[in-house]
Amino acid sequence: MPDDVILDIQDLNVWYGGIHAVKGINILIKRGEIVTLIGANGAGKSSTIRSIAGLIRGYKGYIGYRNRAGEMLRLNNRQPENMVKMGIALSPEGRRILPHLTVEENLFLGAYTRTDTVEIDNDIDYVYELFPRLKERRLQKGGTLSGGEQQMLAVGRALMSRPDLLMLDEPSLGLAPMLVAEVFGIIREINRQGKTILLVEQNAFAALSIADKAYVLEVGTITIEGAGAELLQDPRVKEAYLGG
């Protein structure tokens, strides 16, 4: 496996609530890329990302992850709390910020496994630079934020662990088009600064616009794959996901 591969998924099969949700898919992510999984509701996107994060266990197949030291590790059946230390962070579907904690506490929680206090403060400043609105609301309870701000907080919180692989599950969910553009612009910016990103999205246009590589999932199977820009022009994708 070439050195620049950070995530290698082979023949992944996931059963979720008695349904065969993911049926033997292969995904390859190289360091520094934005890779997106697009598809309709129930296509198996979330099942895939949740399996990588260890939230779903007992799946079949192989998930390999190359850590900072360059070793390829098999992720199968590791606990989710151990993923963060290995450099994998997930911003879950539905944002899942802690509504009763302040914005700043939510961010500190993202840095839970770190002990470098000074660097944590620097990273909080970095998140505030990316999302100035969070800084204005830093002492507000997370539950008082608007949907867009909560999404920014969820992305910022995931960044706080300094992940090598940042996984985002439906960051556009419930956001107004203007906000989608803003959040995706920042995702691209985070990527330019060197982070590898796995993006799961229903909003195919937004996702394909920033993705280096894309996979289209349909009822548990990958039906189309290719460069993001390429898929944006693909007639099959256009018809099914981009409104013709």
Place this chain on the structure above:
Amino acid sequence: MSLNMFIQNFFNALGLGALYGLIAVGYTMVYGILRLINFAHGDIFMLGAYFVFFATIQFKLPWGVGVVIAIIGATVVGLLVDRIAYRPLRAAPRISALISAIGVSFFLENLAVVVFTGMPRAVIQPDWLVSPIKMSEEVSLIPLALIVPFVSFALIGALLWIVYKTKPGLAMRSISHDIETTRLMGVSVDRIIALTFALGSALAALAGIMWALRYPRVEPFMGIFPGFKAFIAAVFGGIGSIPGAMIGGLTLGFVEIMSIAFFPNMSGYKDAFAFILLIVILLVKPTGLMGERMEEKI
């Protein structure tokens, strides 16, 4: 009522209420995280009292050493209860853990009967704690009456600091809302739950020690009624809220002591007041004074 009598009653109520509060925070913290009523909590309180009794009266160790032994002993039992009786049931329906909690409570009480015998034992109070100090012409107080509320409030202050200013405290508050997301942040949930049980048990042990000094005897079922009342205090204050537990405890302490002080012929109903208070709060404000609405975990 004379001024002296009022002040005696006031500090008596303050001390009793603070102890209820100290036990109540143990209920409220575990409930906040696991949505579990830890029925064994009152028995941890009882064990704390027994441990200090054996250490100081039976083995003649200094009180300071006895207190440390009691805290460690009760904390270890609290952790074992979580490990053996609750952790295997984390994924089970909540009613299973509740039944397990009742079982643990019966087990600890009857284990205490077997090991310590059912006979109540007298606790010999250190002289300096109970020799009256003159405050003014007509008022004198024993140091114990001042020490119990002071120590209790200091402990609650320390607990609030842990919960609101430290990293494990942040994890506790996070788990109480969303276990899965907290795990995604790299928090080992079982470890934080164990810490919660350890803190609650240590506070229950300290409450048990102070209780045994105030009412100088220990017996295997001494945890049941203080446990009930502390649980009521936790519900009254709003289960899940630490300040609420303390306020609930103090309310209960004052209602109990002052009702008897002003209506001495009602003293037979002393324990009923707590339950009346519970019924009233459940009718008027089911989430308690400081409680937030807690969604059912599915």
